[in-house]
Amino acid sequence: MRRFGTQGRVCPDKHYVVARAEEVTDFIDRIKDGRYIVLFAPRQTGKTTFFRLALDALAIQDSTYFPIQLNFEEYEDYDPASFYASLRKEICKEIERVFQKRETDPSDELARFLVNTEITDHVSMREFFEEFAKLLSQGTHSQRVVLTIDEFDAIPRAALKGFLRSLRYIYLSGQIRCPHSVGIVGVKGIAQLNYDRSISPFNIQDEFHLPNFTLEQVQELLGQYTDEVGQAFAPEVIASIHKQTAGQPVLVNRFAQILTEEMDIPKTVTITMAHWTTAHEQLLRGQNTNIEHLTTNVRKDPRFESLLMRIMARDEGVDFNLRNDIISELATYGVIKEGTDGMCEILNPIYLYCIMQVFKPTVNGLEQAYFPEETDDEGRA
Template structure:
């Protein structure tokens, strides 16, 4: 039996969920345009779940999107060298995971590149992505994978980036973005966090990330709360009076955690 989940990302197979269809369409459209997107919102608003769904939705008949999901939550106190070493390891792991899900294998060139190339700073990170784009193209072209592959990276918990690297890191992303949509890697980027980039502690005499496209993930609408509770009604037969649903939405302002917690209490 499905449940209302409040402890982390939700799974539609196990939990009652608000699908956020309209928001997903808007976000995926920006990704397909090659935007570098930022979304900052309080915790427990469904950001991580939303971006996981967005990556899953990136299916196109002509273009293969190569999704890489990173999380910087544990990185805050790392030295620059440890940060980039860990970043490289996580990227390698994610690339391997994508190939495994597709039932494909690395080419020898790509395998050697991932094993032997190191990311030690923001410049080598940019160069790593430049080389990765070319190697993914040479590794593709099979019946299941079109020759064009566009890397899409979601960086969750961006607030965890060490202060000693944030400015240079953003500068390199900006340079990648300005390199042109045809050769860009990552093609599109999503930065997710609680603090906005302007709240991070870096040198504001320069503007390292003025190419960002801000994306808002709003609280649930009344219709979305109705959708959520209707799933429970369909499953077990318990009906919620319309005035109860309206009161729940009004008192929680549609905040996802509060809505879901109230739903737990009511059921």
């Protein structure tokens, strides 16, 4: 039996997964059109799961696309030479993985190329892809390479400019290019990435924002459980889960996990609002990775407190302005969002409660100063 996933990568054979069919179709259409895409969302919103499922769907639709999936999470402290040396190994491993999955072998010439060719900098990386494209398509129908890079934010700063320059060179090179499409995945949108736009192939128009679950998607997710197990959720329970979480994927799954695995509700009994109330209290008072990330993030900068207090007070409101560094950072962490009136809002009621708990002494007027986490017991930095 599948479960509701709350940690790490979600796998369709082990977990209930929202199909996100509309978003997947949009993403695939951009790949086919040769776009260079930025897919961004706060951590723990299902980015990695989404793009892997999208690439799997693309592979089923059209075998002429050759997906290479990379992850830059380990590279932040690398020097450029070490970065490119490791990048070459990871690219070659991914190429081998695709051939194995297709139950085919690379040509002898391509196999020799993968063994003997080095990548030492951004120029040799571009040349690698150019030659790889030629060898990949020899004797077969044309193959279009799709490169996706998870945790792109961790690329070494010293390597960033050259890396982007080479991708831009490829992007502007003409109709036939390798990679045909590139997707970078991270927690920052294009406007928040700190690099010179003149050297980048990524445009605001090709930014792909992955939203939280809609009510219909929460219904779809919980409906999968009902179809497999036979236990139903009362409609008001589903609506309340969505309202309290605003569709935040980890919180939705955590709610469902408590209700279906931890409360010992007989599987023949419909899950009601009485059950929901107990699960809601357990979620608020318990510990989970998503809430821990939230509380850690809001403590990172003492300036966050005053802004969050102003947002929660709702007297005058705070304009949602991503050019403001504090607002931009809190939005990147997934703490706040833009409301329908253009003002800042806390993402969901659960986060609002937890933030009030974090700042409770200040909210009660018991303390005048707030010390960030990088202080000792006496408040010294």
